[in-house]
Amino acid sequence: MPADRPTAAAAWTPDRPIVHIDDVHKSFGSVEVLKGVSLDVMKGDVVCIIGPSGSGKSTLLRCINALVDIQRGSITVEGQEVHDPGLDKRLLRRKVGMVFQQYNLFPHKTALQNIMMAPIKVLKQPRGEVEDRARRLIAKVRLSGKEDAYPGELSGGQQQRVAIARSLAMNPDVMLFDEVTAALDPETVKEVLVTIRELAEEGMTCMLVTHEMGFAREIADHIYFTDRGVIVEHGPPATFFTEAKDPRTKEFLGQIL
Numbered sequence: 001m002p003a004d005r006p007t008a009a010a011a012w013t014p015d016r017p018i019v020h021i022d023d024v025h026k027s028f029g030s031v032e033v034l035k036g037v038s039l040d041v042m043k044g045d046v047v048c049i050i051g052p053s054g055s056g057k058s059t060l061l062r063c064i065n066a067l068v069d070i071q072r073g074s075i076t077v078e079g080q081e082v083h084d085p086g087l088d089k090r091l092l093r094r095k096v097g098m099v100f101q102q103y104n105l106f107p108h109k110t111a112l113q114n115i116m117m118a119p120i121k122v123l124k125q126p127r128g129e130v131e132d133r134a135r136r137l138i139a140k141v142r143l144s145g146k147e148d149a150y151p152g153e154l155s156g157g158q159q160q161r162v163a164i165a166r167s168l169a170m171n172p173d174v175m176l177f178d179e180v181t182a183a184l185d186p187e188t189v190k191e192v193l194v195t196i197r198e199l200a201e202e203g204m205t206c207m208l209v210t211h212e213m214g215f216a217r218e219i220a221d222h223i224y225f226t227d228r229g230v231i232v233e234h235g236p237p238a239t240f241f242t243e244a245k246d247p248r249t250k251e252f253l254g255q256i257l
């Protein structure tokens, strides 16, 4: 495995934010979608981002693992600037796993094969070792017995748990979840949330965009409310849901709770 190049990241210590977002501006053409977003996440924290559709939540998550570039500001992960042109994006994406609403599993590969693919192809890890880990991950997301099932033979919730296991197979330090239950049938939402909750309880640093307010309230250390490209308000769930002050937050919570 290639050693990390010596960079600022070498100086990162867990008493500093693992994800540090500072005054990030992002435009698509002439449309400014993020208008100066700042947010810090400490190791082991669970941060939920809520807000109306189109407010820039997905864009923000995508900036963190460099799926989209930014025009201004800074994002660091473990002290390393994500938008440094010299950054090896593969190293970044190994540290920062991301799961989307659409699970995008390879339909012609089994659950186990989907999970094993990146560690073998990208990390060049030995197949036996990767397979052992993939089997443990299948068990962890409560899919023992489904190792050889193809995505088409699994429910949406089961496929999403395979997608989570696939991301975990890279041993990330941070997980980003973008509305991962939004496309699921109500009866399978819960099993995916259970998986995420267990990860959070084990100390995984998680950033979630979600409309599951009950879940956010239960697992988040901190909640951020975004509207039209800015963070309007944030706080721990105990106060966020009861003491929101901004009229935009109140209106949103009024509609959704």
Ligand SMILES: Nc1ncnc2c1ncn2[C@@H]1O[C@H](COP(=O)(O)OP(=O)(O)O)[C@@H](O)[C@H]1O
Pocket (backbone or CB within 6 Å): 028, 033, 051, 052, 053, 054, 055, 056, 057, 058, 059, 060
């Ligand atoms: N690749 C893109 N090209 C152009 N516009 C985009 C792109 N991605 C997102 N947008 C626009 O940015 C805004 C914010 O989108 P998004 O981050 O997906 O919001 P949210 O996740 O909060 O619903 C929307 O107006 C959307 O149309």
Ligand SMILES: [Mg+2]
Pocket (backbone or CB within 6 Å): 057, 058, 059, 178, 179
């Ligand atoms: Mg979105």
